[in-house]
Amino acid sequence: MSKQTRVQIFSSREEMENRVDLNGAERIKAACKTLCIARNENGFYALDDECPHQGASLAKGFCNNEGEIICPWHHHPFNVKTGKGRGEYVDVYPLEITDKGVFVLLPQSAWDLFSDLF
Numbered sequence: 001m002s003k004q005t006r007v008q009i010f011s012s013r014e015e016m017e018n019r020v021d022l023n024g025a026e027r028i029k030a031a032c033k034t035l036c037i038a039r040n041e042n043g044f045y046a047l048d049d050e051c052p053h054q055g056a057s058l059a060k061g062f063c064n065n066e067g068e069i070i071c072p073w074h075h076h077p078f079n080v081k082t083g084k085g086r087g088e089y090v091d092v093y094p095l096e097i098t099d100k101g102v103f104v105l106l107p108q109s110a111w112d113l114f115s116d117l118f
């Protein structure tokens with residue numbers, strides 16, 4: 001299993017609830033990644049923000065009732081849990097909601113792996 005880096009993205013669950021509207025999404029920088037934090041009635045999800053079709057920000061889209069986020073440009077859907085679209089996909093990342101804040105678990109970068117050697 002690959003190593004992961006834990007990055008704080010909100011100071012609390014309450015902050016996340018205030019910033020991410022139900023059936024909406026928010027664009028967040030986490031380490032070197034730009035993420036889309038999506039929210040539907042089942043919870044919150046972290047995905048890569050860039051749509052693989054032509055690069056729109058998925059965070060400017062919306063969540064439907066089928067567990068998908070809909071890209072704002074050409075309306076391609078992506079499952080918020082798996083990142084699967086219809087012939088395309090985006091990476092998804094686990095969220096940890098704790099009493100110390102909200103964290104996303106990102107794959108450790110090549111630089112991080114290299115620096116572990118020293």
Ligand code: FES
Nearest residue numbers: 051053054071074
């Ligand atoms: S840029 Fe997302 S569907 Fe075209």
